[in-house]
Amino acid sequence: MKVQDSNVFRRFWYVAMPVSQLDAGPQPFKLFDEELVLWKTPDGQVSALADRCCHRSARLSLGEVVEDRIACPYHGWEFNVSGQCTRIPQMPDHTPGSSCRVRNFQAQVRYGFVWVCLENPLADIPDLPEAVNDEYRVIQEFHEVWDMSLFRLVDNWFDLAHVAFVHRGTQGDITRPVPPEEKLEELPLGVRSSNLVRIANRSEGQAYTGISEQETVRDREVTWYAPNCRKLRIYYPNGLHHIIFTTATPLAEGQILFTQMCIRNDTEAEVPAEAAIAFDRRVTMEDKVILESTLADVPVMPDEKPEQGMRADRAQLMARRKLREIVEQHDERFRRAA
Template identity: 25%
Template sequence: MLKNFWYAVEFAHAVTRAPTKVTCLGQDFVLYRKRDGSVVCLSDLCVHRGAALSAGSLVGDRIACPYHGWQYEPDGACAKIPANPEGRGIPKKARVDSYPVREQAGLIWAFLGDLPAEERPPIPAFPEHEDPAFSTVYVDMVIEANYERTFENVVDAAHTPFVHGTRFGNPDKPQIPDYDITEDDWSAVADIRLSPPPARGLWKRLYKERPAEVVVTNGWYLPNIVKLHVRLPFGDMILYDHNIPLSRDRTLVKIVGYRNFFTGRWADRDARKRIRSILLQDKPVVESQRPELLPYDLPDELHLRSDALQVAYRRRRQKLMADGWWVGDDDAAVAGGRAGNAAVIPSPARRENPELARAWQHRARGADPRPRERTTEGESE
């Protein structure tokens, strides 16, 4: 899992004034809208006793912990401790991580890392979202597999005739012609020629004759997005597939789908059904893959020319891992914080204020906490 990227953590229409729990990189966050409509993303872990803030309530634009009523500002700083007598100050370390947020292309994006704004990788462009010629649908599904396996599955054109032969691929013509990749630091895209299956259902009405091939633009955008653009004889279908790592072996796939044919709302149900059926075909295959985690070294799995997009991803991944962008054991909350360290992905505030770099972390070791050395500030602030 990679940190220091913008992650689409929820559909924008699902975030309201009610606190909402989301999970990414194996850790929990709480989202809510302020009174002006902008979105807040905080670590879902009260610094006091580790209660879930998502189970709390809003007081103006603050979120109140359900356990002891501590109120946190949108920037993560604690503004009120109800148990404190009048006049008693609030410790500087009484805060939770707050993450930069953007609302873009129908999604809520949170920057999960501590890089300053000028060093952050970009959010990909989604031009279809603002194009009135396209209709939009939203689909999600949990897959019991590592997110890099689900991610590479969508990038992989060669599996379509076998896994999706009745809907997307053509088992009679499974060959993948060689293709060229356009690549930069954050993405890789290619046009791939595929032989399509016969049209079925509602789409059959628009087919005059079956084309010999269709051009599919397939590509990835770091850290976890795959674009699939199918040019059909009667229009364009474009899917952006967001593979959200709930944990190392569980992925929430969120898809935003666009089409410029059958654009009436009456056709949305059919569009969602088609997308979901594709996911259901992929699901058992991806869940059966071994090893569960993507190998680090390229030679650990055999690669062909048709795997060029996946190989490009793995090479870029190796570089980012070497640069320290990988979420390791020290970053991850084990078993949801019930055992081991309940740590969180560092937010920009930790880098901006070195004094707080290792503040507000819980370090319980199961049922037998290790004693820690007292600091000069004491432990009862």
């Protein structure tokens, strides 16, 4: 299964772009084959509309914001944040009817990004209390395109068995390939995994953690918010909290928009943001090389041939089962076949 195979995945929130990008004017964005225009009013209200004028189908993303409306570049028709046409310059005394509109979609600003949901959402955008806690700082890390499947990334978020091999240059130890046991908790729309993990702490990691020993232990908790968000909470023995929040937006078959931030309870003087980003970049790029080599299709549904597995795959299999349950419960096409 690929994320585009079921309409239920249109009912979740996805990051589109940094909200600051809208300062330059309306911006195009495509999600699940829906062509959108994202724009904001002078008071900061963000809107997501279909990127076609209802008059002669010109792209609204080529237009401009006029007060609290977006104006079509072709004939100047103006639309409000809900998609209703409010002014036709060629007919100044005419009030456009309710049918004179373009489709609007739900949009929110959270953590510095515009999030979009195409249908009635099944869940809220994940809450990150640390992001608004004065004892923490937020560091924006990545917002870039990866050529891989969203569901393969979900596998990776829970995969402790790959660390010794893929991350041998940063935090893995090839001589200890057996991952520690983990505690698993099934959530209504997700999975949580927690355990203690011993990792290598080489020179770059020492600068990142403030720990001088060659090894250290992570108190690790991963919370997956189906289908596309992950919060990795890491507590170190010296009191450092390093929290990684990652979200992926499906752009096409085998292509995602990868967005990540980290949240830390230290200061810029202790560990510069540049150093934190550099280490997370090294680790992330080790994953990226492997993940971009995997197949986009992931066996989730009962009629798909399963892949071989091992005991360390328990969390991944729980996540795949959760995806299957979401599809079967909310997509009529698969419910009939279930």
